[in-house]
Amino acid sequence: MTNALLTIDHLQTHFFTPSGVVKAVNDISLRVREGETVCIVGESGCGKSVTAMSVLGLVAEPQGKVVGGDIRFDGVDLLQLSPLEKQQLRGNDIAMIFQEPMSSLNPVLTIGEQIMEPLWEHLLLSKKEARAKAIELISLVGIPRPEEIMNAYPHQLSGGMLQRIMIAIAISCNPRLLIADEPTTALDVTIQAQILDLLREIKETYNTAILLITHDLGVVAEMADYVVVMYAGKVIEEGPVLELFSNPRHPYTRGLLQAKPVIGQRKKRLNSIPGQVPNLIGLADSCYFHDRCESCMSVCRLKQPELKQIDDGHRVACWLYEEESGLA
Amino acid sequence: MREALVEVKQLKKYYPITGGIFGRTIGHVKAVDDVSFAIRKGEAFGLVGESGSGKSTTGRTILRLTDKTAGEVKYKGVDLHAVSKQELRRLRPSMQFIFQDPYSSLNPRLRVGDAIGEALMDHGLADKSEIRERVQEVLSLCGLAPYHIDRFPHEFSGGQRQRIGIARSIILQPEFIVADEPVSALDVSIQAQIINLFSDLQEKKELTYLFISHDLSVVEHLCTRIGVMYLGSLVEIAPRDELFARPLHPYTRALLSAVPIPDPRLKRERIVLRGDIPSPANPPKGCKFHTRCPLATDRCKEEVPVLRLADSDHQVACHLV
Numbered sequence: 212m213t214n215a216l217l218t219i220d221h222l223q224t225h226f227f228t229p230s231g232v233v234k235a236v237n238d239i240s241l242r243v244r245e246g247e248t249v250c251i252v253g254e255s256g257c258g259k260s261v262t263a264m265s266v267l268g269l270v271a272e273p274q275g276k277v278v279g280g281d282i283r284f285d286g287v288d289l290l291q292l293s294p295l296e297k298q299q300l301r302g303n304d305i306a307m308i309f310q311e312p313m314s315s316l317n318p319v320l321t322i323g324e325q326i327m328e329p330l331w332e333h334l335l336l337s338k339k340e341a342r343a344k345a346i347e348l349i350s351l352v353g354i355p356r357p358e359e360i361m362n363a364y365p366h367q368l369s370g371g372m373l374q375r376i377m378i379a380i381a382i383s384c385n386p387r388l389l390i391a392d393e394p395t396t397a398l399d400v401t402i403q404a405q406i407l408d409l410l411r412e413i414k415e416t417y418n419t420a421i422l423l424i425t426h427d428l429g430v431v432a433e434m435a436d437y438v439v440v441m442y443a444g445k446v447i448e449e450g451p452v453l454e455l456f457s458n459p460r461h462p463y464t465r466g467l468l469q470a471k472p473v474i475g476q477r478k479k480r481l482n483s484i485p486g487q488v489p490n491l492i493g494l495a496d497s498c499y500f501h502d503r504c505e506s507c508m509s510v511c512r513l514k515q516p517e518l519k520q521i522d523d524g525h526r527v528a529c530w531l532y533e534e535e536s537g538l539a
Numbered sequence: 540m541r542e543a544l545v546e547v548k549q550l551k552k553y554y555p556i557t558g559g560i561f562g563r564t565i566g567h568v569k570a571v572d573d574v575s576f577a578i579r580k581g582e583a584f585g586l587v588g589e590s591g592s593g594k595s596t597t598g599r600t601i602l603r604l605t606d607k608t609a610g611e612v613k614y615k616g617v618d619l620h621a622v623s624k625q626e627l628r629r630l631r632p633s634m635q636f637i638f639q640d641p642y643s644s645l646n647p648r649l650r651v652g653d654a655i656g657e658a659l660m661d662h663g664l665a666d667k668s669e670i671r672e673r674v675q676e677v678l679s680l681c682g683l684a685p686y687h688i689d690r691f692p693h694e695f696s697g698g699q700r701q702r703i704g705i706a707r708s709i710i711l712q713p714e715f716i717v718a719d720e721p722v723s724a725l726d727v728s729i730q731a732q733i734i735n736l737f738s739d740l741q742e743k744k745e746l747t748y749l750f751i752s753h754d755l756s757v758v759e760h761l762c763t764r765i766g767v768m769y770l771g772s773l774v775e776i777a778p779r780d781e782l783f784a785r786p787l788h789p790y791t792r793a794l795l796s797a798v799p800i801p802d803p804r805l806k807r808e809r810i811v812l813r814g815d816i817p818s819p820a821n822p823p824k825g826c827k828f829h830t831r832c833p834l835a836t837d838r839c840k841e842e843v844p845v846l847r848l849a850d851s852d853h854q855v856a857c858h859l860v
């Protein structure tokens with residue numbers, strides 16, 4: 212087994228709002244090994260993006276703050292780094308792809324300038340070398356006529372092409388970890404297929420580890436080696452992709468899998484999960500899913516279940532699988 | 540075969556592109572370019588396609604929310620684009636529209652009850668004393684509680700707001716509803732609730748739907764007949780099971796194979812299309828899909844394929860079928 216590249220331990224990221232403290236990330240732990248794709252899946256507001264932002268030190272202060280836990284990248288504690296050290300790490304070793312390619316590029320700079328920037332900032336290339344490398348990167352991500360694209364502005368390209376450019380920028384310094392936050396959500400399915408293929412190619416060619424954040428279980432099934440399911444700021448289940456899809460344990464994971472309409476498996480009615488995601492302010496000490504859960508027991512309303520190993524590599528936080536539940 | 544409720548014939552909707560200092564028209568975006576199809580009474584017709592394919596414009600033009608450029612739309616035999624404003628207004632209650640974004644389609648300063656009851660009052664379909672009762676009736680039909688009637692939109696979640704949007708349209712007892720991506724902005728668990736609501740309502744109220752979506756799995760679940768659009772044209776129309784079992788157009792095949800299936804054991808041969816959807820302001824000559832089609836021949840570059848019957852009830856526009 213290869214070593215963990217990124218280790219998150221008991222991370223807590225809170226946002227301080229006038230109406231109370233939002234525990235967006237509430238004590239989560241996860242690992243990404245070298246060359247592995249880990250998917251974080253969950254619905255909006257479950258804390259998946261905030262987890263990624265915390266890794267990169269991009270949580271907006273002072274409203275938001277990492278209040279506990281630690282994040283280690285290759286043994287280095289990311290939370291202790293100075294701003295300068297963080298800057299050197301971002302782009303060089305860890306790169307990020309955002310959801311909205313249209314709004315994450317600077318509209319007044321040419322594509323060429325934006326691709327070359329990390330090359331001279333991080334790799335200290337000369338202008339000429341950077342240009343050559345940028346052209347190479349653009350063709351690497353599958354865009355024809357790279358010389359012309361170098362002089363184009365973002366508004367002249369389509370969403371799919373812009374996302375390719377974002378990927379080109381992200382991989383320009385050969386990062387060891389790529390964090391992709393919903394990289395295909397804003398794109399059409401045929402373009403999504405192209406981008407997912409590209410990400411897989413990059414992973415195979417450069418052995419890049421990928422932390423992929425998505426709400427789409429279809430994307431998870433295609434990309435992930437290991438899956439982490441989040442709900443209301445907590446990890447509620449995790450496991451290797453095959454195990455998790457064939458043998459989901461947590462009622463929420465099961466519900467999610469059954470709620471999604473799947474082509475070729477039409478049902479008379481979709482199984483829906485009743486109710487909605489709880490407000491993250493002032494949550495009581497209970498299982499956060501209890502009021503939507505079919506198998507809710509009395510203990511679920513009183514105590515929070517811990518994430519516990521139930522099978523090799525498969526962990527779940529649910530009282531159904533704990534012996535203690537019988538006693539409570 | 541049941542009679543057609545809505546008949547769309549050679550419908551076109553072009554938007555002018557202006558340029559130069561005098562703002563002259565220098566071209567057209569052909570958002571809907573010669574589209575013909577019929578929606579039968581009681582069916583749920585799905586219109587799928589990628590962004591920019593013209594599916595929303597088609598939906599809006601059918602209900603005359605925007606004027607056509609050419610062609611006709613017949614609703615129960617009446618040409619909606621030819622009738623007078625008064626006549627159209629009289630017909631409005633029976634044809635309703637549900638919007639994609641439940642956050643921007645409700646007036647934030649209007650109580651939910653007023654927003655839902657407004658249309659009844661405007662059309663003079665109920666008097667004041669009746670309205671509150673009718674609103675509470677549709678609220679419960681749409682899975683909301685009677686006490687929600689005096690609340691404001693910001694007090695609701697996305698899924699609940701979409702329920703309000705649906706309640707607003709069905710209070711007028713419509714026969715025909717155009718729903719434009721009504722579940723796209725919702726999370727999976729909520730999306731399932733709303734999809735179920737759509738099918739329940741159809742059963743209870745014998746509604747006819749035009750359901751516009753980019754998500755093939757949602758359309759497969761809800762619709763009985765499906766049309767696939769590409770760059771303003773319909774490329775294939777077929778009953779659901781037929782379309783998913785035997786897609787004929789290369790674009791439909793590629794679209795189907797691109798949808799990720801939540802089953803990691805499944806290893807599929809995927810048709811990955813190269814390139815992007817071309818600009819509708821300057822669509823390719825001949826078959827509009829030829830620039831991305833893996834099977835394109837010289838004929839496809841020159842000659843426009845027409846939508847024709849390939850099998851009983853299965854229409855396709857492709858030279859190779």
